[in-house]
Amino acid sequence: MQIPSHPASSVSPRYSLVALASIVLLSLAGCGSSGGNDDKLVSTACEATTNDGSVVVGSGLPGDPSFPELASGYRTGKKAVEGNKYMVVTANPLASKAGCEVLKSGGSAVDAAVAVQMVLGLVEPQSSGIGGGAFMLYYDAASKKVTAYDGRETAPAAATPDYLRYNSDSDKTVPQPSARASGRAVGTPGAVRMLDLAHKDHGSKPWKDLIQPGIDLATNGFKISGRMSDALAGAKTALQADADAIALYFNADGTTKSLGQTFTNPAYAATLTKIATGGADAFYTGAVAQGIVNKIGVTQNVTTGAPITPGVTTMADLAGYQAKKRDAVCTTYRAKYVICGMPPPSSGGIAVAQAMGVLENFDLAPHKPTALDLEGGKPTAMGVHLVSEAERLAYADRDVYVADTDFTPLPGPLGSTLLDKGYLKSRAALVSTKQSMGTATAGQFGNTRLGVSKVAENGTTHMTIVDAKGNVVSMTTTVEAGMGSYHITQGFVLNNQLTDFSATPTSADGLPIANKLEAGKRPRSSMAPTLVFDANADGTPGAFKMATGSPGGSTIIQFVTKTLVGALDWGLDAQQATNLVNFGAANSKTTNLGGEHPNIMAANNGDADPLVQALRAMGHTVSVNAQSSGVGTVIRTASSAGEARLTGGADPRREGVVLGDTYKVKP
Template sequence: MKNERSLGAVPARYSMAALAAIVALTMTACGGSSHNDKEDLVSTACEAGTSDGSVVVGSGLPGDPSFPELASGYRTGKKVVEGHQYMVVTANPLASKAGCEVLKSGGSAVDAAVAVQMVLGLVEPQSSGIGGGAFMLYYDAATKKVTAYDGRETAPAAATPDYLRYIDSGTQTTPLPSARASGRSIGTPGAVRMLDLAHKEHGAKPWKDLIQPGIDLATNGFKISGRMSDALAGAKTALQADADALALYFNADGSTKGLGETFKNPAYAATLTKMATGGADAFYTGAVAQGIVDKIAVAQNVTTGAPITPGVTTMSDLAGYQAKKRDAVCTTYRAKYVICGMPPPSSGGIAVAQAMGVLENFDLAPHKPTALDLEGGKPTAMGVHLVSEAERMAYSDRDMYVADTDFTPLPGPLNSTLLDKSYLKSRAALISPTQSMGTATAGQFGNTRMGVGKVAEAGTTHMTIVDGKGNVVSMTTTVEAGMGSYHMTQGFILNNQLTDFSAAPTTADGLPIANKLEAGKRPRSSMAPTIVFDATADGQPGAFKMATGSPGGATIIQFVTKTLVGALDWGLDAQQATNLVNFGASNSRTTNLGGEHPNINATNSGDNDPLVLALRAMGHTVSVNAQSSGVGTVIRTANAAGEARLSGGADPRREGVVLGDTYKAK
């Protein structure tokens, strides 16, 4: 670390070419991979590539991806990053840097995830943090086992089924100023306890050392990025209701802190310091927990004096929170791959598996994108049509049947119901090659009858990490909507995750809704951290193939599915599959086609784009609204000699980068 900090101070006196040579030598001395003569490449550790060589993230040099610039809907020209043994992809350069430094020093993938989350809560507070929840899929290379870690938030023990609908059952008045911005939306945070559980089982470095990068950055400060600046400005009025947010995120003139301003968060540093010395218990008990409970109980807007409906979370809710280990949802795909995803309370793993299970009944190869370029080319109408129709059916089953299975069981064992191959084949038969179905009807399993409660999801961020021993983390983490509940305590944002429940426990005709709110229950999610393996002859997971995931609320399922199809069916590299136009559909007539992508002509509502016109001719209602994914992908590849390598892609729709012991030509 000292060597890299000194490099960050030197470069003004050197050309970029000279700096690159110094960096290469220094990285070797610091533990980076050595020169590989056979491939005529040099490997540098935790460096970002530039046209002139490489640069230390956070140095402020030309090409430094952490240098603040305006947020962009899509950044063209991102190329796949190739590495040797370890790699990390996050949605923020400073977070990728923190994780990569852990990997470079011999830390595990879980170690790196802890460091990444502590930094993300500071530099990307609008998306995730210690006041939220997370799902982690972990592959242990030694045991060949995939484990799902559930850090989803829970409803407080005193919550009633109408907790989000009414202040009380007598007056039936809705929470003020809204369910989201009230204390009622805040679930008991789970990310810290989940990371603690995973670290105790798979960590290689002391917990306190992994918290330190976040402490340092919060203390010394960083320059605010475009996405953070935009998020603060967009949530200005709502954040003004909270005393802690008002003090931290606003300037003296009443404006929110903006692009390029140096931002420090001493309260967050103090919270992390308590966690570094006291472990996860310091978050769930004592002063930090009391601060969370007190903020949830706040009943007044600090700026206007308007009432805020408090929540009912207690110290016992915090102290009693448990992260859970669950069995991953793993299914074969085309008998070539095994795709593993997150089980309930996330619906993401099941929905992705269903969509892919339907799609394996079609030959997708002829429908790969045309005019292939760095951005993933131009999708074909048939490719978009088939994927969207498969997703419509997956969402229909998800909406009806999937919730927290500790409270609401699935209609039966997955392999004989929702993920049964014959069932998915029968669903595939419902797809017309010429006409969209518009909306799909959920499958029927026995006498099970459930109602559907539509819920809007938002927010979130994702990280994909491979360590030097081949262990893999795919983790999606969130405070739900941008800036969560707008409630803040001790330097961190509190989630609004309980709004992922259906506010009503039953439909208008009395059918029970699987995702209804219950005390202690975890709200359904669409987060879909995913790990893929080559399939063995008996259909079991073999060698690691790829890992991916994305933020994006309910559209996460679409973002992950298109990335998997892009890589597995269309042969796109990690960056191309990540870049690829976002397309797909939930269970509605609307098919999404990301208009932020340079290969889509979104002018005139898409009427000037042949792909849009072709889809509309097939009955699709096409939306070309921008799609704010944040896909992070790592794919195992091989060099000419057949030696294993890693390739990574970070979504150009966000600010993230790929870092690792990366290869660059001499």
């Protein structure tokens, strides 16, 4: 998709995400003072900063945001980070640092994404890694194009529609010990091949140099964070089935490695070294690929001796995997913006576009949050209601129509079916401002009849990156559930992505399910990396405005939608929109209201919270369970002098930070 030029973007943090001590105050190489106010402004690079100083991430000195702390549901007080040239937001400080150092040295946004992914697979193995898949939206500032890169995992060539529910055609028992923890759950990983494809298109640094930060960290070690520690402890029993997991993640006394322990992963370093020197082919062929195939074929729990149902993935499945370039899903919003998202096999781009397309039929401005503070304020009942109802309608269509379009086509061209403005206006007419619809019915398109498929999704992590040339990456990457399939090989976690398929090929009423499992097919996802542009008068995309995305399984659609509404309709800054209470609904009577947020009174199921009471009065069944989003947002703004700048926000529900070339006022 063609996108007109825009003013040069800028990037760098002014505020930290934790209390930091002063270490470095003046400019680092490659980052000079900002124009226009040179006598008042200085820049530093790839440091977390406060008004009283800055600290290099990973230094281990006081204030280092990578210093391990107990996992927290929500960290208050985060402020938007302001940048001048480049910026990276990830869910882990060490990953942000790796990406920022690439940008500091002149690397592209894709270069930084490669480095970030290799580090995330080490420091956040519960969420993503080279044994999983990813979706990337990339904006090329020179060509003004948005490209969608599909690195979603695929089912093996020998898989059948009953692959997840029966051991075989003659053995109708379920896979052992479960579909997720069996070899059947593992899809052919796609992240490495996708990053290789994007790097060949848009990389500027040598591939091997981008892998090196991950190799160094795996070799030298890092201190385990609270989230990784909790993930290992929570998966202890399942991980004990796997010999490689025991060797990697357990202490000699049988406990899992925990908060603050120094963790090294020589096997991962060796794997990354092969990828660094041999390229992506070294992952998909040879010893690494054979190790993946062997692990998928394991038949026995090493601790108990209980059977494990093997998968049928072969070396040919690995060698034949292809990452794909696809057309982004781009729609206008209120004639002011163009929102671009990921196409199928992700449902995220279409569902977010549908929700926003319904919402543009309502004036949301009067329903902005009240008592606005750093945390995004207190959502209003009508604001939550309208967004949730729009999402119910979007999920209803998603559950019926969206799957891997290489196998199951959509009901027609998006512009004349699911994303047609007239269709979305008719869907908006189904929304009452007084009462929740509870459960929505999917729209009808001709004689198309498909069964409803609701599949629980989990896991993932997200990165948002802008480089000094204005190129942008919004990338969501995953191994599916926490610690994936619990199968470890050569230092990395194998995904359980195939459980995102419908385990049954037909619905209870006998209709075919679009998201049924088929050989070579990619399971439907909810990942929703998103780019926003100012709209030109003719509705085409203009200047880059915003990039965001989140982990969170099927609730990703809700997390991204609330962030877009917060920024575009309610004027929240990048951190406030990210911080904002997570709210929304899939297609059920339950409306989510993230009880981890300090502005929600979650005690006693929210009975004392006026917002919860108001929503219940409108017919919503309200859940105040904690919502573990991981939103990473960058918004292009203008300084007081009118210069284009970037501001970033990292989700306070995870451990991430925003880093770039820091823009701040001298004391």
